[in-house]
Structure formats: C-alpha cells, structure tokens
Amino acid sequence: MQEPVAAQNILVLSKLLKSPPDKLSELVTPHVAVLRASKRAASSLNGQWTLCFIANLLARMLPLVDKVYLDFDDEKVTRPIPLLEGRNFREALIQLCAAIDAGVTALPGRPTKGETVIEISVGPAQGRANVEVASDGWLVFLNKGVEPGPSSNPVGAYLAACLAVAELFKHFLKSSGLTANLKRPIALHQATQFSTFDYSIGRPEAPNPALPTGAKLGPVLIAGVGSGGSATILTLASMPGAAGPFAFVDPDEVVERNIQRLPFATAEDAHTRRRKVAIAGGLIQQCTGEQCILREKPYQECREEMRSLGFLDLVVGTVHTGAARREIQKDLPRVLLDAAATQNGEAIIRRVFFGDSACMGCFYPRDTVYAEDKVLSQVLGLEIEEIEYLRSTNARFTEDQVRRMKGRGVDHLPEVGEPYGDWRQKCAQLPLFVESSSTEVPAPFVTAAAGVLLAGEIIKERLFRNSVLRSLLLLDTLGRFSPAYPCFRGTEKCDICGDPDMLNVYKERWC
Numbered sequence: 001m002q003e004p005v006a007a008q009n010i011l012v013l014s015k016l017l018k019s020p021p022d023k024l025s026e027l028v029t030p031h032v033a034v035l036r037a038s039k040r041a042a043s044s045l046n047g048q049w050t051l052c053f054i055a056n057l058l059a060r061m062l063p064l065v066d067k068v069y070l071d072f073d074d075e076k077v078t079r080p081i082p083l084l085e086g087r088n089f090r091e092a093l094i095q096l097c098a099a100i101d102a103g104v105t106a107l108p109g110r111p112t113k114g115e116t117v118i119e120i121s122v123g124p125a126q127g128r129a130n131v132e133v134a135s136d137g138w139l140v141f142l143n144k145g146v147e148p149g150p151s152s153n154p155v156g157a158y159l160a161a162c163l164a165v166a167e168l169f170k171h172f173l174k175s176s177g178l179t180a181n182l183k184r185p186i187a188l189h190q191a192t193q194f195s196t197f198d199y200s201i202g203r204p205e206a207p208n209p210a211l212p213t214g215a216k217l218g219p220v221l222i223a224g225v226g227s228g229g230s231a232t233i234l235t236l237a238s239m240p241g242a243a244g245p246f247a248f249v250d251p252d253e254v255v256e257r258n259i260q261r262l263p264f265a266t267a268e269d270a271h272t273r274r275r276k277v278a279i280a281g282g283l284i285q286q287c288t289g290e291q292c293i294l295r296e297k298p299y300q301e302c303r304e305e306m307r308s309l310g311f312l313d314l315v316v317g318t319v320h321t322g323a324a325r326r327e328i329q330k331d332l333p334r335v336l337l338d339a340a341a342t343q344n345g346e347a348i349i350r351r352v353f354f355g356d357s358a359c360m361g362c363f364y365p366r367d368t369v370y371a372e373d374k375v376l377s378q379v380l381g382l383e384i385e386e387i388e389y390l391r392s393t394n395a396r397f398t399e400d401q402v403r404r405m406k407g408r409g410v411d412h413l414p415e416v417g418e419p420y421g422d423w424r425q426k427c428a429q430l431p432l433f434v435e436s437s438s439t440e441v442p443a444p445f446v447t448a449a450a451g452v453l454l455a456g457e458i459i460k461e462r463l464f465r466n467s468v469l470r471s472l473l474l475l476d477t478l479g480r481f482s483p484a485y486p487c488f489r490g491t492e493k494c495d496i497c498g499d500p501d502m503l504n505v506y507k508e509r510w511c
C-alpha cells in the first residue's frame, strides 16, 4: 500500500530506517479520548457503524492515545457488525478494544476531573466536542451538528469514522506541540460535507442512492489483504446481504507488529499467526453467509487459477509493491482498482480503464521500481538482486541477510523470517521529524480511508456503473479536501498499456 520511493523523498526513507523505534514514546504523552454519541447515533445502524470504526482505529493508536471513554448510554446492537460480539453495543465496543489489545483501554462513562481530554462526537454535541461527525447514505458530515441519517451505508459511515479520527490525530499533534514536525501544513475542518459517491464537497451534484439489500457484488478478487484491503473487507462484510463470489489472495499472516495497521485483526490473530485471508474469509462468511475462495500465496502463484475461475473481471490490487501491481496489470483484468497511502497522510484510490486512463505500468514504471531497490540496497547493505527478489516475491528475510544488515545504523531491522512486505510496509504510519532524524506515528485512518472508498467503488461498479471513478482520487486526510480529481491518461511510453498487442488482447477479451 506504500507508494514507491519515487513518489516520496528518498531521504525520508533512509531516515526512517535509521531512527530508533522507541523515540515516539519519549516525545508524546498519551491522550485520553472521549467518544460521545447522541441517542440517535448510539441506537442507529449508521451511528453504530461509525462509533465502532472510530473505536477500532483509536484502539490501534498507542502511544498517541491510551484511554478511550465511551460517554453514551448502552443500546442494543441494531444488526450484526463485523468484529462486534454481544448484544449490548457499548459493552461490545469495550470488548472489541480489549480483543485488539494494543495498549489502549476503552471504558464506559466520563473521565475524572483533571484529565485533559479530546472529544469526538457522533451526532450533534452542541459544540462540546472537538470533532462532530455523522453520515447519511454516501454522505459524510464533519462539524455540521447533524444526526446520522436514515439511509444505511457502511461506506459513508466508515469514512466518517476515518475522517473523525484524522481530526483527532491533528488535535493530538497540536496539543503535543508536534504539528511542525510533520513537515507539512495541517488544517482542521470547519463544517464540511463530503460525498463518497461522487467525491463532491458541499452540496452533492449526484443523488445519494440507497443501497439495496442482497446485492450481487462478485466476482471480486482482492489480491493483497493488508491495511487497505482489510478495511475494504470490513466494509463489504458490513453491507447487508452482499453476495460474491469473492476470492482473497495473500501469503502473509498477522503478527504483533502489523496489528496497528490491520483494522480487521485482533491480538488473538497475532498470537496464533492467523493468515490474513482466513480472517477475511471468516468475516465475510460470518456476516453474509458467503463462502470465499482463499489462497495463502502470492498473486503470481495463483494467477492462472484466478483467470480460469473468472476472477479477472474486477480485481482489487492492494498488494505491497508497485512491481506486484504491474504483474496484476499484465494479466489484463477488465477493471483494476488499487489503493495507496502517501507519507503525507493522503489516501489515494485508482481505477484503470485499460487503454484509456493510466494503468499500473504508467503509475509504476520499471525504472522507479528499480530506484527503490537501489536505495534500499545502499541503506541495508544487501545486493540489489536480493532486494529485487525479496520485493517481487515478498520473501522472508534470512538469518544471513539480517546479520549483514546489522551495524549499518539501521534501527528498524526486520526479524529473521519476516516477510519483506511486512517490514517495508510502513503505510499506516506517518513520519515525524525530530531534529535530524525522524520517527513514526500510527495513522491507521489513512489506509483505512482508502480501503473504505475502494469498497464504495466495488459497489458502484456493480450497482451504479455510471458513477465510477474515472482515474484517481486523492483524499488529503490532514489538509483540506480538493474538489478536483484528475484523469490521468495512459501514455504511449508505457510498456503495458502503450503496447498495441496488450491493447488488442484486452479488446478481444472484454470489449
């Protein structure tokens, strides 16, 4: 989910690798967050979805936050919500945070006097919260002082949660005096309305269409079930009666180090090293009854099978690297969707109209992939061919490799046996610059936002095809939203969509 190094500052990358991992906890005093809800928010499906996703993300944000008070009355769970167990909503949220077990405690009620708190409210709070959020269908309202609306839609509700947590993140950094360290301007939102349907800001141009119950979304193949893919799966699992077929492909398992960035994982998954595809398939089956096809291997090793099963119609390529995205693109899926996060806190989603808008070969030309390998080779002291192999196959670091990396001033060393992508993927984190080095803060809301919007694109592809994204959307979670999103055209220089043979094969197959 990380952009290749060409899109970042190469210096940032090498500095990140050389900063001590525990520096952040010395800089930040953990905050107390208060999660409030209007009566309607706590008892409606849209409100419960938003509250649940806020609690889920906050539970993964130590050391910025260590305690979350749930300041609203307990209500019944309106309908099954992925990851939530039990019938009483507030009690179930407390259990969810305990199950994630990443150092953040959730408890009912209000903090005692004297604790400095940052407050977030789902539904109106009469100005008594730092952030107010709500959703209605595809629409998200920030600081508008409105209640969640009647049109249930997990895409709007979950994006509302991501944006609310982004606002809280800004408050955390401000009150710690660390905003300047991000090296980019941040802006708090005034009253704002955003449509996850047509991406408009303010009054939407398109309608806010209701979601049917029991819509067929498949076939959908999700290759790469990481931070973005797991948010996509949580969103699809939340949609009442979403029907497949769905296929999930990812060789990796959950370990303690990646729990902060995987919104569908709990501590139990890390302890048992559960495969990510097993969690994805379990959630979809539990919520929709749909049996999914699960492959615990890299995409490259099951591409023929996926083709023969008809899964190249709609592919979500949330894989680790640009090189892996290029591989998927070369198989010429009818529609390829992808998500990424930048180190500036921007969530990006892309959709490829092959032969028209830019393809993954245009976004990830061969030479930028090579440039990243070169930088890593210099910083780590491994041969460039070794890096290329690790990256392209998401192989595990060997004992010999880790030994050779020691003594080069690299503090974020991989563990022996850790998959390359797990180590390299810092995408739920943002760099924070302190003096000459940099450290990282957890920002799981960035990739989660991209993943939720991708689920919206899958739904639109099947139900509202005239409204799909044309090429690329960039949502700056830390700044102001830009109303314009560009259409990147394919280029003749591209070795995939600029190749006439590729175009012919695509046309014969799909047009």
Ligand SMILES: [Zn+2]
Binding pocket: 358, 359, 360, 361, 362, 363, 490, 491, 494, 495, 496, 497, 498
């Ligand atoms: Zn291209």
